[in-house]
Amino acid sequence: MESAARLDQNHQLTLKEFPYIVRWREDRCTRCGRCTAVCPVKAIEPAVRSQRIVSSEGSSPEPQVTRRLTHVVQQSTDIDRYCIGCTTCSLVCPTDAIFPEYNFQHKFNHYKNKGGIPYMRGGRRNDPSVSTLDKLKFTRISMLTDPALDAGRHEFRIRTILGRNLSPDQLPIKVAGDKLELDPKVFVPPTREIYPIRIGSMSIGALSPHMWEGLAMGITYLNEVEGLPVVMCSGEGGMPPSILKSRYIKYFILQIASGYFGWDEIIRSLPDMTEDPCAIEIKYGQGAKPGDGGLLQAYKVLGLISKIRGVPEFVDLASPPTHQTKYSIEEAVAKMITSMSMAWGFRVPVYPKISGTKTARAVLNNLARNPYAAALCIDGEDGGTGAAYNVSMDKMGHPIASNIRDCYLDLVKQGKQNELPLIAAGGVGKAGNLAANAAALIMLGASAVDIGKYIMQTAAGCFGDEYNRCNVCNLGKCPRGITTQDPKLYRRLDPDKIAERVVEVFKAADVELKKIFAPLGRSTELPIGMSDALGVGEKDIADRLSISYVC
Amino acid sequence: MCRLSAITSSDYISPMENILALETMKEGHDGSGLGLMLKDLGGPFKDMKKYPILSAICSNRGLETLDEFMKSQGFREKMTWAPSIKQIAGIERREHYIAKVYDYPESYKDADMRVKEDLLMNTRLAIRKIGEPDESIFCFSFYPDVLTLKEVGDPLAVGEFFGLDNSDVKAKIVLAQGRQNTNYAIYLYACHPFFIQGYGTMTNGENTAFVPIREFLMGRGNPGYMGYNSDSEVFTHILHYSNRQLGYPLHYYKDVITPLKDNELAKRSDGAAMKLLKKSLRPLCIDGPNCVIGFTPDGSVFMVQDAKKLRPGVVGGTAGKKFGLMSEVCGLDSAVPDRDKSTDIFPMKYDMVIIAPQAREVKVWNQLHV
Numbered sequence: 047m048e049s050a051a052r053l054d055q056n057h058q059l060t061l062k063e064f065p066y067i068v069r070w071r072e073d074r075c076t077r078c079g080r081c082t083a084v085c086p087v088k089a090i091e092p093a094v095r096s097q098r099i100v101s102s103e104g105s106s107p108e109p110q111v112t113r114r115l116t117h118v119v120q121q122s123t124d125i126d127r128y129c130i131g132c133t134t135c136s137l138v139c140p141t142d143a144i145f146p147e148y149n150f151q152h153k154f155n156h157y158k159n160k161g162g163i164p165y166m167r168g169g170r171r172n173d174p175s176v177s178t179l180d181k182l183k184f185t186r187i188s189m190l191t192d193p194a195l196d197a198g199r200h201e202f203r204i205r206t207i208l209g210r211n212l213s214p215d216q217l218p219i220k221v222a223g224d225k226l227e228l229d230p231k232v233f234v235p236p237t238r239e240i241y242p243i244r245i246g247s248m249s250i251g252a253l254s255p256h257m258w259e260g261l262a263m264g265i266t267y268l269n270e271v272e273g274l275p276v277v278m279c280s281g282e283g284g285m286p287p288s289i290l291k292s293r294y295i296k297y298f299i300l301q302i303a304s305g306y307f308g309w310d311e312i313i314r315s316l317p318d319m320t321e322d323p324c325a326i327e328i329k330y331g332q333g334a335k336p337g338d339g340g341l342l343q344a345y346k347v348l349g350l351i352s353k354i355r356g357v358p359e360f361v362d363l364a365s366p367p368t369h370q371t372k373y374s375i376e377e378a379v380a381k382m383i384t385s386m387s388m389a390w391g392f393r394v395p396v397y398p399k400i401s402g403t404k405t406a407r408a409v410l411n412n413l414a415r416n417p418y419a420a421a422l423c424i425d426g427e428d429g430g431t432g433a434a435y436n437v438s439m440d441k442m443g444h445p446i447a448s449n450i451r452d453c454y455l456d457l458v459k460q461g462k463q464n465e466l467p468l469i470a471a472g473g474v475g476k477a478g479n480l481a482a483n484a485a486a487l488i489m490l491g492a493s494a495v496d497i498g499k500y501i502m503q504t505a506a507g508c509f510g511d512e513y514n515r516c517n518v519c520n521l522g523k524c525p526r527g528i529t530t531q532d533p534k535l536y537r538r539l540d541p542d543k544i545a546e547r548v549v550e551v552f553k554a555a556d557v558e559l560k561k562i563f564a565p566l567g568r569s570t571e572l573p574i575g576m577s578d579a580l581g582v583g584e585k586d587i588a589d590r591l592s593i594s595y596v597c
Numbered sequence: 598m599c600r601l602s603a604i605t606s607s608d609y610i611s612p613m614e615n616i617l618a619l620e621t622m623k624e625g626h627d628g629s630g631l632g633l634m635l636k637d638l639g640g641p642f643k644d645m646k647k648y649p650i651l652s653a654i655c656s657n658r659g660l661e662t663l664d665e666f667m668k669s670q671g672f673r674e675k676m677t678w679a680p681s682i683k684q685i686a687g688i689e690r691r692e693h694y695i696a697k698v699y700d701y702p703e704s705y706k707d708a709d710m711r712v713k714e715d716l717l718m719n720t721r722l723a724i725r726k727i728g729e730p731d732e733s734i735f736c737f738s739f740y741p742d743v744l745t746l747k748e749v750g751d752p753l754a755v756g757e758f759f760g761l762d763n764s765d766v767k768a769k770i771v772l773a774q775g776r777q778n779t780n781y782a783i784y785l786y787a788c789h790p791f792f793i794q795g796y797g798t799m800t801n802g803e804n805t806a807f808v809p810i811r812e813f814l815m816g817r818g819n820p821g822y823m824g825y826n827s828d829s830e831v832f833t834h835i836l837h838y839s840n841r842q843l844g845y846p847l848h849y850y851k852d853v854i855t856p857l858k859d860n861e862l863a864k865r866s867d868g869a870a871m872k873l874l875k876k877s878l879r880p881l882c883i884d885g886p887n888c889v890i891g892f893t894p895d896g897s898v899f900m901v902q903d904a905k906k907l908r909p910g911v912v913g914g915t916a917g918k919k920f921g922l923m924s925e926v927c928g929l930d931s932a933v934p935d936r937d938k939s940t941d942i943f944p945m946k947y948d949m950v951i952i953a954p955q956a957r958e959v960k961v962w963n964q965l966h967v
Contacts, residue, residue: 192803193886200905203858207876214843214877219870224846225967228870237876239859461816464880567805569905570855571882578808 059123065154065514066131066146068121074143077117081135081144086523086535089129090144093120119144125157132509132516134525148513155436165436168519168529170334170473170499171428172440174512178447178587180477182486185581185596188567195569197560202569204559205275206494208325209237209395209420211465235420236393238324241268241276242572243484243555245548246425246471246496247301247327247399249281249308251342251351251363252432252519254536257506257528260544262289262298264505267549269297276552277324279496282340282365284308284354290315295323301399302386303329304339305365307355313389322394325420326386330369330379331401333429333446333472335438339365343433345522348531375412383418395420402426402444402472410453414462421467423496424449428473430499430510432529433520446472447490451591454491454575463575467493475500476512480551481558490591491575502528505547506539599789599801600775601910603890603922604932605898607769607955609639610919612746615773616756618921618928622775629783630776631755633746634738634790634797635768636892641678642744642766648675648698649717652737652745653724654785655693659733663724670720671702678766680746680759688750688758696744714740714794718821725786725824735785738792744768747788769955770892774799787826791833794821795894798836800829801908801924802887807831813880814838832889835881840893847897848962849874851949854883855904857964865967890922896954898922904946912950913941916958922950 061067068090082090097116102109121129129146136145158165188194195202218232245265250258261278268274275297282303289295290312300323302309332338342351342363352359369382379398386396397420400409406424413419426446431439450470457463470492474483476499484495502508506528509516519529527536563569566579573579581596582588588595600622602615612633619631642650655663667674676698682690701708705716721739728734737745744766748755752775756762774789789799804810807828814822814834819842822834832854839845839853856875862868885903888910892898900910900922914920914933921932929941944950947964 188803188805192805195884195905207879211876211879212873214838214874217870217873217877219874221844221846224848225867226845226849226870226874227867228873230869234873458812458816461813461818463816464813464877568884570884571806571879573806573809574880575809575812576806 059125059157061121061123062149062151063153063157064123064128065149065152066129067149068119068129068135068144068146070119071143072118074141075119076141076143078140080138080140082119084134084138084525086132086134086518086525087127087130089122089127090119090135091122093118125160128154128158130516130518131513132525154514158436166433166520167436167439167514167517168430168432168434169510169514169517170430170439170512171443172512172514177428177473177476178445179473179483179486180479181584181587182580182582182593183596184485184562184566184579185594186579187565192567194567195564197557197564200564200569202560202563204242204556204563204572205239206242206467206572207237208240208467208494210235210417211237213462213465233392235417236395238277238395239275240324240494241274241552242488242494243480243552244276244299244469244494244496245278245501246498247279247281247299247329248432248498249283249342250285250354251283251346251531252281252529254524254527254530254539255350256536256539256541257502257544260505260539260541261501261548262294263541263545264548265297266294267545268552272549272553274552274556279327280308282307282329283342283351284311286350286354287311287315291318291320293321295319296321298323299325299327301327301329303365304367304369305363307357307363307365310356311354316389322390325395325397326390327423328382328386328396328398330398331403331425332431333401333425333427333443334431335434336401336403336442337367338434338438339367341365341433341520343520343522346531351531375409379412380416380418383416387418397421397423399423399425402446402449404444406444406449406453407456410456410466414457414460414466419466421469421493422453423469423471424453425496426470426472428476429471443472446470446487448590450487450492451490455592457491458575463491469494469496471496471498481555481562484555485559485562486580488572488574489576489580491577493572493574501548501551504551505544600924600928601799601801601888601890601922602773602775602924602928602932603771603799603898604919605770605892605922605952605956606919607917608919609767609769610771611761611764611767612771612773613756613761614932615771616752616761618923618931619752619773619775621927621931622923622925630749630788631747631752632774632776632788632790632799634772634792634799635744635766635770636742636797637769637896638742638744639767639769640765641676642698642742645676645698646742648700649739649741650744651695651697651699651721651739652743653695654691654735654747655695655728656733657692659728660693660695662727663734666724666727667697667699671704672699672720674698675700680761680764683757683760685750685754685758688748688754694746694759718794722820722823738797740792740795743792743795743797745790745792747785749783749785770896770898772797772799772890772892784826786824789827789829790891791827791830793833793837794841796833796837796841796891798833798889798891800832800887800889801910802885802903804828804831804887805884806882809880810835810883817842829887832887833891836891836893839878847893847899847951848949848967850899851901851962851964853878853881854901855946855964856882861965864965867967888924898952900944900950902944902946902948907946911941911943912952912959913938914956914959916956918956920952920956920959922952
């Protein structure tokens, strides 16, 4: 029979309800305290326990029972201090005495709504299943009848065009004798030749200064030393004026979103800008949290961030879900695209970014008729975010593969597939297959792809995964120092090392893209829409994407 | 790999010359088909140059349907020519191989040639649509002064089958392709050469970039950009699009299918225009391996290669007399034996060889030096 005291604990949770259970080995632990000190969420703590020890001395068993006090590492069963599985404790443990283990039977989602506040987190959709992108394979291999190219020997041109391409019959070209001549007086929309994998929008603010600096140095090196024109997007919140006014701004896409954060500084810097930015991205939606605006929680609004964004420190910065001044795509969005174009004298491509949605084609068809729309970026449901409600991340949104395919085929019907580039984002490189995912999306019709979480994981070792590991980007407690404004945390990151990894990642992806394109026999132009090269082992996916079913 | 044999001459020649050249290149084709396209016709067609010729293969029923249809459209038949078929083992004879010469419908008599060309193309497409489902009619070309013959079988045997060794059908330009069946089932609409509004081409090789090119062409709003039973049909349509629709001089065909790099374009006098053109026509860029031989409505004949993989191709002959454009030198030796071999041209990655009408002169356009 249980004691009455025992029943009093009936409303407490057991460790079995928690997503990660900390495995601690007493025999190895030296009680140095590093794990409990470093835990970002205080899920573990030192505790004192009374221990019963049975020992026997002498030649025959004579068990003696003694009790002693000992120090242990104890996991909290407070839902607000749940173990996030980040493994920072394992990282610092000198004796491999501790690691968190995923608990498949957890009931975390049942309880993480204390105080009537739904679970909020960072990261992306907690779906560890194999994504559609990872199911696609490249099945058109050039063999004998059509010699494959040599990835190591042939010249490859892995570049894409960001910006509006004129239809051939709109070109301001005339025939003079047996030559073609350009009429220089006619306006030609601006375009940029860039690398088809871009670093998508992540703001200074969402990212720590070291992380952002590392990425920025990495892409600058790729452009200036390696000759790979990789660009990255600022995200909402602007950029430091020193970079805005520098020649490096050409490697950056400036994002304007519904909170317009950072644009005071940008507008003020305009007269002093020596080069144009790569492009302007108008954010209307984000794949990870469709219908939600941007959110930078107060923990992260410090020093530089508050200065760039022009706001006080320690306030939640919530951007509205939509641009408050925008009431129609036909008029208001068109005006915004035109206004942004005008700000840079029509020399900079301006394009919108939307969440993956069933209505993407309606947006696309409107943009296709707008001669100033430079592209359409669609962010699928597997995109990441620094902060959002779990329900938005897990249950809202549209997969990118069929969304981009539908849009591309719509453009094909109109004959405009080369005029308005599509940029695909959301889950690219989710399982680490960056080049393969990028190539698959390109063959489905994308002109370029964006990465976010992938580069955080690959370049800075972000712990997050689809088992809800870590995912505390919203709290400013990132144990790697990637998504925090706390100097004690972000000093753990070395910007030089991140830059080095960014360079390595893109160089490796470039080789892998060649290894994909060469056997397909393509090298001169990006195989945009070359869907005959794709195959998939699931008939439904094959039918939906209009590609071949293979088995 | 297929084998290509084209001859352009100031005199009328027999298509057997092309077939015999193909015979010397026999190691390169498997005898799975022969396609012949004759332009600037002699023999029975010599005095019919301004009237469109409809080249088709029909069943008995298909022929009736065709006649009824053409009548309903106001075309008046002026002459019918049919090859004198000789039964050859291994070649399955179809019911009718015909070339019918028509006079334009009354309302088109004084129409502009471009208008007439649209009428002819749309009529050909309508016939194709009628005859394709039950394969009762295969219609290959409908245009003045152009004749097309196609059949499955070894080229020499097919030539004999059509009685070309004793025929009075001659032409100044003849394209012939000996087929190596690769990707596609032997289907007559998949056989080269392909034709649209005065442009005919044949290709050796497989077109890696087929799908994006096809999709781009189909989006141009031209009903003639259809079919695509062969991945090589796009080469004819790219030529038609760049030369006729966009009005670019013929040598820009090379710049469309194999654009130069930007740093190479910068050195060209038309570099600024080319940079824009390259971006707008980006989906038409090929990766090869392809050698394309073709003719244009004015009677120019050309050979062009992709920029990377290349297929065999050689051009040789004598200006003012005769030029051969062949896959192999042995074919050229067969077709134009008495030429100065030292002037033979092997077009490389930047080259486009264009021979003026009546084999007047040969010019090699190098993309780097425009």
